[in-house]
Amino acid sequence: MSAVGENIRRIREEIAEAALRSGREPSEIRLMAVTKTVDDKRILEAIEAGVDIMGENYIQEAKRKIEAMDVDVKWHMIGHLQSNKAKYAVRLFDMVHSVDRMGLAAELDKRSAAADRVTDILVEVNVSGEESKSGVRADDAPALVREIARLDNLSIRGLMTMPPWFDDPEDARPYCVALRELKDRIAAEEIPGVEMRELSMGMSGDYRVAVEEGATIVRVGTAIFGARV
Numbered sequence: 391m392s393a394v395g396e397n398i399r400r401i402r403e404e405i406a407e408a409a410l411r412s413g414r415e416p417s418e419i420r421l422m423a424v425t426k427t428v429d430d431k432r433i434l435e436a437i438e439a440g441v442d443i444m445g446e447n448y449i450q451e452a453k454r455k456i457e458a459m460d461v462d463v464k465w466h467m468i469g470h471l472q473s474n475k476a477k478y479a480v481r482l483f484d485m486v487h488s489v490d491r492m493g494l495a496a497e498l499d500k501r502s503a504a505a506d507r508v509t510d511i512l513v514e515v516n517v518s519g520e521e522s523k524s525g526v527r528a529d530d531a532p533a534l535v536r537e538i539a540r541l542d543n544l545s546i547r548g549l550m551t552m553p554p555w556f557d558d559p560e561d562a563r564p565y566c567v568a569l570r571e572l573k574d575r576i577a578a579e580e581i582p583g584v585e586m587r588e589l590s591m592g593m594s595g596d597y598r599v600a601v602e603e604g605a606t607i608v609r610v611g612t613a614i615f616g617a618r619v
């Protein structure tokens with residue numbers, strides 16, 4: 391087995407253990423391989439090892455890979471997205487995790503309508519409130535969800551967040567809890583057309599904690615592919 395395959399096997403085991411520790415079914419959690427800067431050969435190793443969701447951060451890089459590799463997997467957009475790239479995002483991706491403002495949502499909706507499709511999205515929340523982070527503030531998230539819910543060609547599937555980086559993954563736990571509680575609060579509103587199912591949280595350093603706190607998609611790069619160059 392390739393080194394990438396071996397890493398994936400170990401990560402899957404740890405996801406399953408974290409799920410069982412918290413009374414969840416391991417099958418509720420999907421592993422995304424974050425492939426920014428990763429070459430095609432190693433992406434194919436990840437696919438060989440059974441990963442079927444790839445996360446990309448940049449439109450140009452994703453476009454080249456998706457067109458050149460022509461593989462039967464889902465591609466998700468997880469990076470900051472400029473509204474003027476919405477057209478490409480709709481064409482390239484099965485889900486956009488990084489919708490954090492109405493202007494972007496409106497543009498994605500318009501481009502989805504033009505392509506005669508409905509695009510699955512997550513609303514990205516800045517739970518830490520750090521200035522440098524993208525994402526809507528937690529306090530403003532319910533209102534943004536209500537507003538996006540009125541758009542016919544977007545389908546809100548849940549929330550995404552990126553906690554600050556910590557040496558100790560336990561420090562990320564409160565942010566994961568905050569996102570789960572926010573999801574539950576929004577779900578309780580029963581907004582028509584809004585399905586609060588997915589919690590996209592957990593990266594190489596903190597995916598075990600994220601799974602314990604309810605993650606349904608973990609986004610793992612470095613722990614699969616090694617340090618990015």
Ligand SMILES: *Cc1c(COP(=O)(O)O)cnc(C)c1O
Nearest residue numbers: 424468593594609610611612613
């Ligand atoms: C790069 C990236 C990841 C993966 O980070 P690792 O620490 O390498 O696992 C996850 N989510 C987002 C939004 C990213 O940009």
